[in-house]
Amino acid sequence: MTKRTRWLMTLACCTVAAMATPAFAQGDTEKQLEKYRQMMKDDPWSNPALLDADRGEELWKKPRGPKNVSLESCDLGKGPGKVDGAFAELPRYFADADKVMDVEARILWCMEKLQGFERAKLVERPHPGGGAPVKELGAIATYVASRSNGLKFAAKFDHPKEKEVLALGENLFFRRMGPMDFACSTCHADTGKRIRLQPLPYLSKPEEARKVVGEWPAYRVSTTHVMTMQHRVYDCFWQMRLPQVELASDASVALIAYLVNTAKGGNISAPGMKR
């Protein structure tokens, strides 16, 4: 039995044990969950998302697509093919696309422009269903993010277009919409709140944003796959009763820019592991 398998079995047992005790008082439940989170942190090799990061690295290096080229000529902001530390400086403005892009928007752009993949197909069903592994683009994003692990968020947001996107992101964060009148800020603009038993981070507060934003993309135990930040935003919009937000849309990139800027200086520990 490999170390990873053994760990996963321990994790499965703990999860079952935690789930089988609904009568736990609030404090106890929190303590158990914290213990479980700590176990995941104690053994960084236990995170199944690392498999996706490996898959992403292969996909990055392999010649693919109608043009049969690798992504090694893709410029993530630090020069073609430079992956190390690139994620820490995203989102940023890219002159070739005349757009501000986050990691997923940029990979999508490279897959389309360099490899010749059809954008429409890549954005058609960009996120995995429960149990299915993260899609190729998401695996590549996981790889790219993992190569900034240990660094701090340092996107500058000094270009006029970057400032514009940031302002839009902030505006959208507080924008109430849909049949339940929700905004991102409904759940994420106060400290110490919970939805059911799930603690909610105060994402417009730097101290709290720094703790959580750097964990994405993350392996989600409840859905057993890696969820990227674009997927996370898509999921929030689903909960808000809005339609399906398109991968790498200006609105989702703007929201991610707002989150990353709020988390500026926070540690990147991607891929993380979530409930």
Add this chain to the structure above:
Amino acid sequence: MQFKTIALIISVAGLATTAAVAQTKPKVDPAKADAAMKTAFPKAPADWHPRLVGDETMKDCSAHRNTPPQALAKTIRERAKATIQYPPDGKLMGDWKKGEALAQSGYGMRFTDYPPKRVNGGNCYACHQLTKQEVSYGTMGPSLLEYGKIRKFSEADTKIAYDKIYNSHATFPCSLMPRFGANNFLTIDQIKDLTALLMSPDSPVNK
């Protein structure tokens, strides 16, 4: 004369502050935000488009980050009051048992909820503590334990509870709570059931 000078200084200082704020926080043209939202959801069917743009009340609340100035708060409150519809027979309480089931259910109106398999739920437990039995409750809203008992099951408070569920802004302008009745998320009968959950002496909320 002196008064005028002071007033001038104050107004200049005021302008300077406004300018500084405007510089650090560039205002977003509402049309631009609307356009960004519209293009972000290319698959949205036409009848979903209104969901991407809030109504007047939501625009007011978003612009003021849910703390509207007094005059606007009054406008929002009046606007909300006008939306509330009451059952024709005037009975505001239904079946608390149905209300408890609605309080547990978060079903309805997500893009994965079509065609609907069940009725929409109120999902009250997501944000409120209601009964001692249910330990999985959220804390976004206040605890509603013993809601009716504390209010001595009064008729006036029954109406207040019904109104809050129907359109919370009639009581708290820019409340974070969904406008369940005004937005047609729940029916009048469902709101009656939830009112009973809060106000009935038999309800587990009051035990």
